[in-house]
Amino acid sequence: xxxxxxxxxxxxxxxxxxxxxxxxxxxxxxxxxxxxxxxxxxxxxxxxxxxxxxxxxxxxxxxxxxxxxxxxxxxxxxxxxxxxxxxxxxxxxxxxxxxxxxxxxxxxxxxxxxxxxxxxxxxxxxxxxxxxxxxxxxxxxxxxxxxxxxxxxxxxxxxxxxxxxxxxxxxxxxxxxxxxxxxxxxxxxxxxxxxxxxxxxxxxxxxxxxxxxxxxxxxxxxxxxxxxxxxxxxxxxxxxxxxxxxxxxxxxxxxxxxxxxxxxxxxxxxxxxxxxxxxxxxxxxxxxxxxxxxxxxxxxxxxxxxxxxxxxxxxxxxxxxxxxxxxxxxxxxxxxxxxxxxxxxxxxxxxxxxxxxxxxxxxxxxxxxxxxxxxxxxxxxx
Amino acid sequence: xxxxxxxxxxxxxxxxxxxxxxxxxxxxxxxxxxxxxxxxxxxxxxxxxxxxxxxxxxxxxxxxxxxxxxxxxxxxxxxxxxxxxxxxxxxxxxxxxxxxxxxxxxxxxxxxxxxxxxxxxxxxxxxxxxxxxxxxxxxxxxxxxxxxxxxxxxxxxxxxxxxxxxxxxxxxxxxxxxxxxxxxxxxxxxxxxxxxxxxxxxxxxxxxxxxxxxxxxxxxxxxxxxxxxxxxxxxxxxxxxxxxxxxxxxxxxxxxxxxxxxxxxxxxxxxxxxxxxxxxxxxxxxxxxxxxxxxxxxxxxxxxxxxxxxxxxxxxxxxxxxxxxxxxxxxxxxxxxxxxxxxxxxxxxxxxxxxxxxxxxxxxxxxxxxxxxxxxxxxxxx
Numbered sequence: 001x002x003x004x005x006x007x008x009x010x011x012x013x014x015x016x017x018x019x020x021x022x023x024x025x026x027x028x029x030x031x032x033x034x035x036x037x038x039x040x041x042x043x044x045x046x047x048x049x050x051x052x053x054x055x056x057x058x059x060x061x062x063x064x065x066x067x068x069x070x071x072x073x074x075x076x077x078x079x080x081x082x083x084x085x086x087x088x089x090x091x092x093x094x095x096x097x098x099x100x101x102x103x104x105x106x107x108x109x110x111x112x113x114x115x116x117x118x119x120x121x122x123x124x125x126x127x128x129x130x131x132x133x134x135x136x137x138x139x140x141x142x143x144x145x146x147x148x149x150x151x152x153x154x155x156x157x158x159x160x161x162x163x164x165x166x167x168x169x170x171x172x173x174x175x176x177x178x179x180x181x182x183x184x185x186x187x188x189x190x191x192x193x194x195x196x197x198x199x200x201x202x203x204x205x206x207x208x209x210x211x212x213x214x215x216x217x218x219x220x221x222x223x224x225x226x227x228x229x230x231x232x233x234x235x236x237x238x239x240x241x242x243x244x245x246x247x248x249x250x251x252x253x254x255x256x257x258x259x260x261x262x263x264x265x266x267x268x269x270x271x272x273x274x275x276x277x278x279x280x281x282x283x284x285x286x287x288x289x290x291x292x293x294x295x296x297x298x299x300x301x302x303x304x305x306x307x308x309x310x311x312x313x314x315x316x317x318x319x320x321x322x323x324x325x326x327x328x329x330x331x332x333x334x335x336x337x338x339x340x341x342x343x344x345x346x347x348x349x350x351x352x353x354x355x356x357x358x359x360x361x362x363x364x365x366x367x368x369x370x371x372x373x374x375x376x377x378x379x380x381x382x
Numbered sequence: 383x384x385x386x387x388x389x390x391x392x393x394x395x396x397x398x399x400x401x402x403x404x405x406x407x408x409x410x411x412x413x414x415x416x417x418x419x420x421x422x423x424x425x426x427x428x429x430x431x432x433x434x435x436x437x438x439x440x441x442x443x444x445x446x447x448x449x450x451x452x453x454x455x456x457x458x459x460x461x462x463x464x465x466x467x468x469x470x471x472x473x474x475x476x477x478x479x480x481x482x483x484x485x486x487x488x489x490x491x492x493x494x495x496x497x498x499x500x501x502x503x504x505x506x507x508x509x510x511x512x513x514x515x516x517x518x519x520x521x522x523x524x525x526x527x528x529x530x531x532x533x534x535x536x537x538x539x540x541x542x543x544x545x546x547x548x549x550x551x552x553x554x555x556x557x558x559x560x561x562x563x564x565x566x567x568x569x570x571x572x573x574x575x576x577x578x579x580x581x582x583x584x585x586x587x588x589x590x591x592x593x594x595x596x597x598x599x600x601x602x603x604x605x606x607x608x609x610x611x612x613x614x615x616x617x618x619x620x621x622x623x624x625x626x627x628x629x630x631x632x633x634x635x636x637x638x639x640x641x642x643x644x645x646x647x648x649x650x651x652x653x654x655x656x657x658x659x660x661x662x663x664x665x666x667x668x669x670x671x672x673x674x675x676x677x678x679x680x681x682x683x684x685x686x687x688x689x690x691x692x693x694x695x696x697x698x699x700x701x702x703x704x705x706x707x708x709x710x711x712x713x714x715x716x717x718x719x720x721x722x723x724x725x726x727x728x729x730x731x732x733x734x735x736x737x738x739x740x741x742x743x744x745x746x747x748x749x750x751x752x753x754x755x756x757x758x759x760x761x762x763x764x
Contacts, residue, residue, distance in 0.1 A: 001482050021512070053436045053504075058511040060432075060464035063754040066621040067628075073640055075619035076755070077470060078462045082442035088459060092474070099481030100383050122435075129440040130403070237457035239448040246449075258455055372445040373458070 008037025014329030048089035082126030086336025087366030087375030172323025179329030236263030271295035336366035390419025396711030430467035464508030468718025469748030469757030554705025561711030618645030653677035718748035
């Protein structure tokens with residue numbers, strides 16, 4: 001297998017993009033990425049989207065997007081793994097470049113969520129339709145159950161949990177593409193509407209429109225396009241139980257663990273080597289669970305550690321310098337690609353006020369459902 | 383890139399499977415394929431489905447299926463390219479095996495269509511939502527426009543066109559998995575309900591429930607599992623205009639042409655070397671257009687040639703020995719995989735009464751929408 005590099009990135013602002021349709025926002029991100037890489041012709045492309053059929057009435061979206069970005073004829077593949085669809089697009093493009101089949105490959109993600117009437121019901125199609133969604137449980141309810149167990153077992157307080165989204169918003173202030181780049185107080189979190197006890201509105205990532213794209217090529221050709229390519233050092237993917245009740249332990253995400261172990265093994269590194277990480281904080285509790293299973297904190301200690309400042313600048317490891325899903329926004333199909341973009345910009349030292357000093361090795365973790373799938377990438381400055 | 387072989391196949395009967403859900407039928411096909419290959423553990427899997435969200439209220443279906451076939455933990459990717467989703471699953475699995483990343487990979491496709499209320503509207507999400515579906519045109523209407531141009535330009539009669547589905551049903555009689563394995567007369571076709579002039583009900587492929595799976599591995603390991611592996615000699619994929627009005631010529635399917643040329647080039651063969659073909663006959667006119675653009679007949683001559691018996695046993699080339707989408711059935715996400723299964727069984731000389739003598743090289747062509755995407759595989763007996 002060939003080594004693979006990222007040579008360009010592009011995204012839209014994340015937020016409520018009422019004046020653009022799904023093809024407009026994907027095209028904006030794709031053309032930005034192609035301009036960043038200095039390429040005009042793709043060999044192949046991948047589009048991650050969770051539910052363009054339910055959100056936008058448009059399946060066959062990989063062909064739509066190839067057509068609309070001026071690449072008609074190019075093979076184009078849509079991939080889907082719920083909220084991990086974006087990470088899956090990058091992983092799939094990686095394999096195609098690594099195989100030797102194609103050189104210049106775009107990996108993008110998109111979701112246009114605000115146009116739909118019933119966003120929660122659409123998101124619930126990522127859970128177990130027969131055993132969860134049909135009975136009315138939605139994702140805030142599923143993650144609330146995880147939070148209950150964690151708080152009870154490890155003594156995490158509601159006030160400590162509130163510090164997770166507060167940190168997310170503090171980071172997002174420096175992200176020009178973030179949906180909510182403004183300060184958040186603990187009081188605001190604690191007074192926000194209850195969604196699924198103990199999770200309140202400010203524990204939940206928002207509904208977001210957005211798209212994000214990256215351009216991949218063989219590492220040995222990257223110099224033709226950029227002075228500072230970023231190597232995709234490893235990928236790891238895994239599935240887990242589709243239904244929450246099938247997890248052996250509600251606080252241990254098996255798919256995240258397996259995907260991370262595969263990536264660590266492929267890269268020959270461990271959590272101690274990682275300089276920063278973008279994780280899938282779809283809910284405040286998720287950031288804690290993922291940070292622990294990735295190996296950054298002992299089980300049961302992540303919540304208090306993050307609350308005490310160990311996951312921000314100057315702490316043990318910076319988690320979600322972008323603002324994460326909570327504050328940057330979470331257009332589900334685009335999120336995994338946006339994580340890769342944040343990691344790329346950090347490793348290229350062009351992250352502006354969010355820049356992490358001496359960032360050389362970054363990790364991204366993108367999750368589907370309540371742990372039904374997880375994709376981990378480890379990226380390295382070249 | 384490594385050579386890749388098919389070492390096992392499995393499918394459900396195609397039809398109205400009221401007593402099974404989408405996960406049941408996928409599991410049946412997957413476990414049949416794994417049994418056929420003699421494998422119990424997968425390294426990775428791909429699931430092609432056009433619209434499990436709209437048909438079954440279930441996205442994240444690759445994880446659902448990994449879980450339900452006893453492969454929880456294994457990386458699992460859903461791919462979608464409308465009615466070419468199945469072919470795309472095989473292509474994607476091929477790349478992963480060819481890359482060296484994984485050895486034992488399942489490629490499957492599934493669709494559960496009868497449970498949905500508004501199947502035509504769901505299928506229309508594979509067309510251009512903004513310029514076609516929104517205005518009320520459905521796929522029979524789009525293909526009717528192609529048929530009108532072809533019949534007008536080349537003098538194909540309505541009675542000649544009717545001979546295409548008659549041939550499909552004659553082939554399907556020998557296919558135990560076919561949805562409609564019974565004879566069809568020209569009179570029945572000509573008297574069937576008008577759907578979109580000139581296409582009548584018996585020109586249209588049906589609504590179908592079904593699933594189909596194949597197991598891939600590196601060719602140099604195939605001998606561990608089977609005495610008669612089938613080599614995937616080439617793959618070719620292409621996109622085309624998503625909207626019919628963007629085709630330069632309504633009777634020339636550019637995506638089919640590009641995908642076929644890529645596959646012929648990769649295999650180093652031409653249409654004259656192919657012993658039989660499974661094509662995407664979603665409507666009677668489609669079989670003609672595809673057969674011409676694949677190079678089996680000169681442009682404008684395919685309709686009359688097929689009507690005269692040149693595409694059945696004893697003719698120039700057997701097209702759709704399985705009965706094709708028209709008579710075998712068309713569970714959209716599964717169709718491309720079922721084509722690969724028919725080709726595999728023909729090349730392994732286990733196609734029973736459908737067996738084509740001395741079949742050594744077969745081609746499959748799977749299409750999305752009105753030519754928005756096309757995937758071609760060339761398979762060879764080893």
